Amino acid sequence: MKKIIQSLFFTLLLLILLGISMLGSISPRQISATAGSFQIAPFKNGLSLFQNSRGKYYTLSPFNDYELYKDGSRSSFITSEEIQNQTFTQDSDKNYVQKLTQSFKDYFGKNSESITFTSANKIINYKTVVNANHVHIERTITFENSSTERILGMTLSFQGNDFVYDTKGNLFTYIPNSQIESFNKNSGVSLSANLDFLQIALLDKKVFIVNPDLAGVIGVKGHPDQIVRINRDAKIIEVEDVVKPENGTTYTTSFDIYLFESPQEGFMGL
Amino acid sequence: MIASLFAGLLFFLFPTLVGRTFIRLLNKKRTLAHPFVTYFISGSLLTYAVTVIVYYVAQYAKIQIGFEYLFAGVIALLSFIFIPANFVIEKFDLKIKQLLLPTLASFATALLTTLLWRVKSPHPLNWDIYEHQTLTNNILDGRFSFFSSQVTDTFGFNGYSTLFHTLLAASQTFFSVSVFDYWNSVSFVHLGIVCLASYLLAKEVTGSRAVGYISMLLGGLIFDSTISFTNLFLIPQTFTALVFILLFTQLIRSLKKGKTVSLPFLFLGSIFLLLNHYIVGSIAFFFYLGTYLYFRFQNFFTPKIDRKYAMAIGIIITSIAIGASCFLPLGFINKGEGEAFVLTFADKWDVIRQSYSLLPLIFFPIGVYTIIKRKTELALYTLDTTLALTALVLFQLPYVMKFFVLDKYFFGVILAVGLYTILNRIKNIILKYIGYAALIFTLIFVFVLNSANWKQILIYKNTQSHVGENEIKAARFLQEEYSNSNAMVVSDPSTQYILETLSGVNSQGGAYMDHPAREELNSISQEVDPNIIADSLFDIKDKVNSDSDTRLFVLSGRYFVWQNQSEKNKQDLSFNIWHTADLTETNKEYINTLIAENSRFRLVFQNETLAIVEVKMPDSGLK
Numbered sequence: 001m002k003k004i005i006q007s008l009f010f011t012l013l014l015l016i017l018l019g020i021s022m023l024g025s026i027s028p029r030q031i032s033a034t035a036g037s038f039q040i041a042p043f044k045n046g047l048s049l050f051q052n053s054r055g056k057y058y059t060l061s062p063f064n065d066y067e068l069y070k071d072g073s074r075s076s077f078i079t080s081e082e083i084q085n086q087t088f089t090q091d092s093d094k095n096y097v098q099k100l101t102q103s104f105k106d107y108f109g110k111n112s113e114s115i116t117f118t119s120a121n122k123i124i125n126y127k128t129v130v131n132a133n134h135v136h137i138e139r140t141i142t143f144e145n146s147s148t149e150r151i152l153g154m155t156l157s158f159q160g161n162d163f164v165y166d167t168k169g170n171l172f173t174y175i176p177n178s179q180i181e182s183f184n185k186n187s188g189v190s191l192s193a194n195l196d197f198l199q200i201a202l203l204d205k206k207v208f209i210v211n212p213d214l215a216g217v218i219g220v221k222g223h224p225d226q227i228v229r230i231n232r233d234a235k236i237i238e239v240e241d242v243v244k245p246e247n248g249t250t251y252t253t254s255f256d257i258y259l260f261e262s263p264q265e266g267f268m269g270l
Numbered sequence: 271m272i273a274s275l276f277a278g279l280l281f282f283l284f285p286t287l288v289g290r291t292f293i294r295l296l297n298k299k300r301t302l303a304h305p306f307v308t309y310f311i312s313g314s315l316l317t318y319a320v321t322v323i324v325y326y327v328a329q330y331a332k333i334q335i336g337f338e339y340l341f342a343g344v345i346a347l348l349s350f351i352f353i354p355a356n357f358v359i360e361k362f363d364l365k366i367k368q369l370l371l372p373t374l375a376s377f378a379t380a381l382l383t384t385l386l387w388r389v390k391s392p393h394p395l396n397w398d399i400y401e402h403q404t405l406t407n408n409i410l411d412g413r414f415s416f417f418s419s420q421v422t423d424t425f426g427f428n429g430y431s432t433l434f435h436t437l438l439a440a441s442q443t444f445f446s447v448s449v450f451d452y453w454n455s456v457s458f459v460h461l462g463i464v465c466l467a468s469y470l471l472a473k474e475v476t477g478s479r480a481v482g483y484i485s486m487l488l489g490g491l492i493f494d495s496t497i498s499f500t501n502l503f504l505i506p507q508t509f510t511a512l513v514f515i516l517l518f519t520q521l522i523r524s525l526k527k528g529k530t531v532s533l534p535f536l537f538l539g540s541i542f543l544l545l546n547h548y549i550v551g552s553i554a555f556f557f558y559l560g561t562y563l564y565f566r567f568q569n570f571f572t573p574k575i576d577r578k579y580a581m582a583i584g585i586i587i588t589s590i591a592i593g594a595s596c597f598l599p600l601g602f603i604n605k606g607e608g609e610a611f612v613l614t615f616a617d618k619w620d621v622i623r624q625s626y627s628l629l630p631l632i633f634f635p636i637g638v639y640t641i642i643k644r645k646t647e648l649a650l651y652t653l654d655t656t657l658a659l660t661a662l663v664l665f666q667l668p669y670v671m672k673f674f675v676l677d678k679y680f681f682g683v684i685l686a687v688g689l690y691t692i693l694n695r696i697k698n699i700i701l702k703y704i705g706y707a708a709l710i711f712t713l714i715f716v717f718v719l720n721s722a723n724w725k726q727i728l729i730y731k732n733t734q735s736h737v738g739e740n741e742i743k744a745a746r747f748l749q750e751e752y753s754n755s756n757a758m759v760v761s762d763p764s765t766q767y768i769l770e771t772l773s774g775v776n777s778q779g780g781a782y783m784d785h786p787a788r789e790e791l792n793s794i795s796q797e798v799d800p801n802i803i804a805d806s807l808f809d810i811k812d813k814v815n816s817d818s819d820t821r822l823f824v825l826s827g828r829y830f831v832w833q834n835q836s837e838k839n840k841q842d843l844s845f846n847i848w849h850t851a852d853l854t855e856t857n858k859e860y861i862n863t864l865i866a867e868n869s870r871f872r873l874v875f876q877n878e879t880l881a882i883v884e885v886k887m888p889d890s891g892l893k
Contacts, residue, residue, distance in 0.1 A: 007698035014692045014705050017632050018712040024628030025719040026620070028726045037731055037852055052729050052849055053831055104715055107722045108389060163855075179859070186858045212859075215827060215852030215878065261852075261878055 023096070027103040033110045036133035036259025037216040042092035042115040047126050049135075049257070051214050058209070058218060059157045060137060062117050062124045064236055068151040077141065078119050088119040138254040147248050153240040154253055156220060163191065163210040164230055164237075166202050167267065170194040172230045179212070187263040201229045206270050207237055210263060219258040219270040226255065273445040278455025280441035282310065282463070284345075288352040289313025294359045303523035304470070307516040308535055311542045313352075317440055318433045318545070320344050325414045338412035345443045372473075375483065376465035379490035384458055386714065387493075387502060387721055390734045394453045395725070396503040397736060397848075400771040400780065401425065402435060403449055407774050409439040413815075423814045424770070424780040430506045431545040449772055453504075460504040460512070465490045467515045472683045474522045475652045480694070484686035484709070489679070491713040495724045496621045497671040500678045510547040511675040514554035517543075518561060522648060525565045536562060553662070553673055557655060564651070577650065581657075588661040595666045612668045621671065624723060627716045629685060637688030649687070656680035730850040737768050738850030740879035741826070745772030747875050748882070752822065756815075757884075760791070760807050761824035762832035764846045765880070769824060778812050781846055787811075792840050795833040800868035804885050819887035823871075825861050826880035827851030852878045 032041035038049045046061030062077040069075075082088050092115050094102060114127040123142045128135050139154055158164060163183060165171045171180065171191040184190050205222035207230060222228035226241040243251040260266040289309035293302075302308055324340050327333075333340075387395070401424045408414075408421045409432070418425040418432055442452065468489025473482030494500050500508050517539045524531050531539075540558060543551040613621065622630060641649045659677035663670055674681075689709060696702045725734040745768070748759070752775045759766045759777040767781035778787045787810045797803050807821040828847040832840065839845045853861075861881045865871045875882040 003697045007696045007701045010692055010695040011698075011701040011705055014696070015708055017692070018708050021628045021632055022712055022715050024623050024631070025716055026624050026723055027719060028722045030726065031722065032729070034729065034732045039729060052727075052851070053847070054851075100719065103722055104718050107718045182859045182862065183855055186855060186862065210855060212855040215854050 022100070025100055027096075027099045031103055031106040031110060033113050033128065033130045035130045035135045035257075037261065038218070038259050040113050040128055040130065040135065042090075042113060044090070044092070047113055047115050047128060047137075049218065049259075051216075054214055056159055056211055056214055057157075060126050060139070060154065061157070062119075064155040064157060064234070065124075065139070066153045066155070066238075068153060068240065074153070077122065077124055078117060082119055088117055090115060090117045133259045135257040135259070136254060137257060138252060140250055140252045142250045143245075145249060146245055146251075149242055149244050150251060151240065152243050152251060152253055153238045154255060155236040155238050156218075156257070157236050158209050159211050160235060161212060163208075163212070164232075165191050165208050165210075167204055167206050167208075167270070172197070172200060172232060183210075183212075183263075189263045189267060198233045199229055199231050201227050208263065208266050208270070209237070215261075217260040217263055217266040219260060219266050221256045221258065221270055223255065228255075271448065271451050274447040274451030275455040277441045277445040277447050278452050278457075279459060281437055281456050282459055284349070284353075284440055285313030285317060285437060286310045287313065287356050288316060288348050291352040291355040291359055292316055295355075302520070302531075302535075303527060303529070304516065304520040307513065307520055308538070311513065311517075311538050314433065314437055315538060315542060315545075317344070317348060318431075318436050320348065321414070321436050322416055336412045337414050338410060341409065341412075341414070341439065342443050345440050372469045372482065372486070373462075373466055376469060376486055376490075377462040379465045379486055380458060380462040382714075383461060383490045383493075383502070383717065386717060389721075390732065391725065391728075392733060393450050393735045393737050394457060395728070395734075395736065396453065396457065396499075396505070397781075397846075398503065398505045399449075399453045400767050401782070402438065402505065403453070403771045404780060405432065405435045406438040406442065407771070409435055410442060411774070420814065423778065423784070423812055424767075424782055426779070426782050426784070429549065430547045430551075433542075433545045434506045434509060457502065457504050460508070461490065461501055464501045464508075464512055467512055467519065468679055468682055470519045471515055471679055472686050474519050474526070475648050475683055476646075476687060478690065481683070481686045481690045484689050484693075485682045487710065487713055488682040488685055491717045492625055492678070492682070493717060493720055493724075494621075494625045494674055494678055495720055496624070497669075498673075498675040498678065500675045506547045507550045507672055507675050510543055510550045510554055511679070513539075513546070514543055514558060514676060515679045517558055521558070521561055521565075526648075530566060531562065549669070550672055550675060553659075554676055557659075557676070561651070561655075581654070585657070588658075592661065592664050592666070612666065613671055614666070615664070618664065618671070624720055625716075626685075627712075627719075629712075629716070630681070633685050633688030634681075635688070636691050637684035637686070640687050640691045641684070652680055652683055656684050728849045735850070736764075736848060737772075738879055740852075740877045741765070741768055741850060742772065743877060744824070744875060744880055744882060745769050748773035748775045748822065751874070752820075755820065756818035757820035757822050758810075758812060758818050759822045759824055760810050761826060762791070762829040762847060763788075764832070764848070765824050765826045765828050767846075775822065776812055776815055778810050782843055784813075785841060788841055792833075792837065800864055800871060803864070804868065804870045804888075807885050808887060821885040822874075823883045823885050824880055825853075825857065825864075825883060827853050827857065829880075830854070830857045830860075850879060853880065 030041050032039035038051055040047060040049055045063055046059045048057040048059040050057045063083065064076060066074045066076050078088050111130045112128060114125060116123060116125045121144045125140045127138045162173055163171060163175060164173045169189065169191050171193050174195060180191055180193065205224065205226060205228040207220045207228060209218040220237050222239045226239050229238040229240065231238055239255045241253060243253055245251055258270055260269055286306060286309045289312035292312050293309055321341060321344055324344055325337060328337065328340055404424050405418060405422050413421050415421050416431055417428045418430065419428050421432065465486045469482040469486040472485030473479055489501060493502050499505065500511060521531055540555050543554045543558065638653060641653050656677065659673060659680060662673045663677055693705050696705050728734040728736060730738050748769060753773060757775060759769050759775050763781040763783045766777035769775065770777040770780050790806050790809050794803050794806050807823055811817055828851050831847050831851050865873045865883060870886050872884045873881060874884045
């Protein structure tokens with residue numbers, strides 16, 4: 001009996017000491033999911049697509065996402081006052097132990113990323129599931145009390161010097177002609193400038209983004225019942241739809257992003 | 271692939287078999303403790319000595335046969351004479367009883383570690399393999415010298431002789447190897463032997479197999495991932511440390527049997543350590559010789575020195591010296607890469623934490639307490655050695671973290687004693703298994719987080735690697751089209767470093783491109799005139815090999831990322847673009863403009879990651 005108690009004591013002691021030892025590990029600064037030549041990771045302002053050491057981010061953020069009201073006005077999910085007063089929280093800063101265990105699991109393969117923002121009257125969660133070069137993005141918003149249909153918009157930001165074009169080759173951002181010619185020559189596709197609109201909804205719900213300083217193409221694809229709009233003024237792609245609540249208060253919206261190696265592959269693949 | 275794997279094994283096997291015959295011919299009667307290390311050392315030194323002699327005699331006598339053929343002749347001769355003789359001279363006594371289980375366990379630990387390390391990493395992650403393989407390629411192409419910097423300008427200084435590379439070349443002489451398969455193989459065997467050496471050291475010192483096995487696990491799963499790289503990377507410093515530990519273990523075992531290692535063997539071991547790494551080898555030599563002398567004259571020392579007082583005085587003096595080292599005016603040695611390797615105490619603590627987590631903080635003191643309490647001479651001596659080496663590592667001087675490559679084995683023994691002190695108190699067999707399982711899980715957890723940290727900057731698509739498939743394809747193209755020419759690759763340091771090794775086409779210094787070449791390359795980024803760019807490419811010259819009339823300007827995604835860095839980063843030898851990057855639209859536009867505007871530029875290869883542009887010398891001839 002004495003032996004067993006002694007063994008139990010030292011086993012427990014060993015387990016505690018080993019447990020404490022593990023707590024000293026240093027977790028990586030960031031473990032991201034990889035989709036094509038892009039990575040996805042949570043940041044302070046949302047989930048972003050980016051490429052290693054190139055400093056350009058394509059972000060899904062509640063600061064840009066919006067609700068459209070019947071009177072035509074719109075408001076973002078987290079307002080500028082809430083940002084200024086920091087009256088919201090987000091969970092990308094996990095606690096130390098969670099970070100360690102998450103990093104351990106992520107080492108063996110990470111195919112999803114998520115981030116949750118909590119403000120005074122709503123909880124907004126973004127979740128991405130990656131499969132090779134395909135990223136399925138799902139956002140759920142839980143309002144404090146709600147039971148009606150809402151018009152909700154999801155957004156993906158882009159850069160000022162991006163080529164943003166549709167499947168017919170209409171280029172909706174201002175790019176110098178010499179650059180367009182060069183792009184057409186390099187990529188084997190044919191783009192022509194169409195700058196008549198500051199905002200335009202795309203009938204086939206598909207749009208491509210190419211940044212001249214990044215490798216690869218981002219393809220955005222909405223569902224048939226959604227409106228996919230390029231907002232050149234705000235430099236965002238808007239994916240808008242009428243959403244019915246689940247469980248009375250939760251609204252789920254989704255769309256898809258595909259990452260391609262080249263514009264030609266994009267035309268074939270989206 | 272099989273040939274590459276076998277060649278990797280030959281790196282260790284060939285010298286061992288040659289050395290066994292050599293030693294047995296010279297020394298028939300004497301039995302050695304752990305003889306394989308002596309066989310390996312003597313076979314290596316014999317191979318190297320014959321190679322050096324043949325090279326310098328051929329130079330002196332102006333023999334018109336390419337050195338590559340002479341070298342192949344040397345290896346063939348040694349193979350045909352010494353290897354078959356192994357089976358004639360004496361029966362193999364493999365000491366299966368003693369070593370089979372530890373060897374199997376060592377390679378099982380190595381396999382587990384390798385599988386964990388290679389998650390998402392299809393290619394070796396040892397950045398130094400490129401420079402060592404480049405030197406090896408040069409030897410196989412007939413360029414040889416005792417001094418590494420005279421064989422290729424990838425080596426800016428001579429930190430070691432070419433012994434290590436001669437052994438690499440010897441194992442590759444008769445095989446067409448795939449560089450990555452070869453290094454995966456040789457690194458795996460190295461890791462297995464590191465685990466075995468960790469076991470042998472701990473077992474010899476403490477007399478406990480259990481402590482030996484714990485030390486083996488620590489040897490495999492604890493990766494000192496900054497500067498020293500003891501277990502996962504086979505490089506001259508880690509190779510020196512491994513041989514030193516085996517020699518140290520041999521010495522201890524001989525002493526335990528009441529014998530001593532004879533002076534010729536002591537001499538051979540010392541020469542090997544020194545030739546293999548001048549700095550780490552010197553420290554290893556000091557401890558090897560010191561250990562020999564201490565135990566040889568133990569009867570003289572023991573009655574006169576009180577260990578407690580000696581230790582206390584030693585700790586006080588060393589602490590003062592470590593403190594003072596921060597203030598020594600040693601700026602003159604903190605140059606080049608050295609500047610990046612002066613670590614503060616806080617940095618060093620982070621390095622230890624990253625590799626070991628808090629294991630040393632908890633179990634090292636328990637190990638020290640147990641050893642002091644038990645008062646076993648060998649264990650106490652090992653503790654002294656550990657403390658001395660740890661003190662050396664703590665000095666605020668450049669490169670001292672390299673000495674951890676020697677310390678890690680001893681440090682592991684003390685830690686293993688600390689862990690065993692508690693495990694040994696668990697008498698119930700099931701609980702004991704739970705204890706060992708918890709230890710293994712802890713080590714895996716620490717190793718995985720350490721690896722995740724280390725590899726986080728290497729992400730490219732769904733891999734974590736220094737090199738991408740498109741670069742490998744480009745290297746294959748260069749090898750097929752240009753490896754027999756005297757064309758020279760010019761690109762950012764990382765790109766040319768990788769391509770030179772994989773293709774065999776020369777570059778200026780690889781990742782260690784010299785400062786004038788870096789300045790010249792930097793000037794290209796601001797230049798728009800293609801003729802001036804072409805001229806600048808010919809101003810980048812290899813100082814070891816003869817110049818050529820063709821430059822292969824490799825415009826890779828990395829090249830453009832490198833060109834966007836600060837001047838300071840571009841001049842920094844320790845700064846590299848560590849991961850593959852694909853070409854952007856802006857990059858492709860630049861390439862198109864360059865080749866369109868000047869007939870001296872000819873695009874010969876392009877994929878998503880890089881373009882290779884052949885640039886010809888103007889008709890006026892070489893600059």
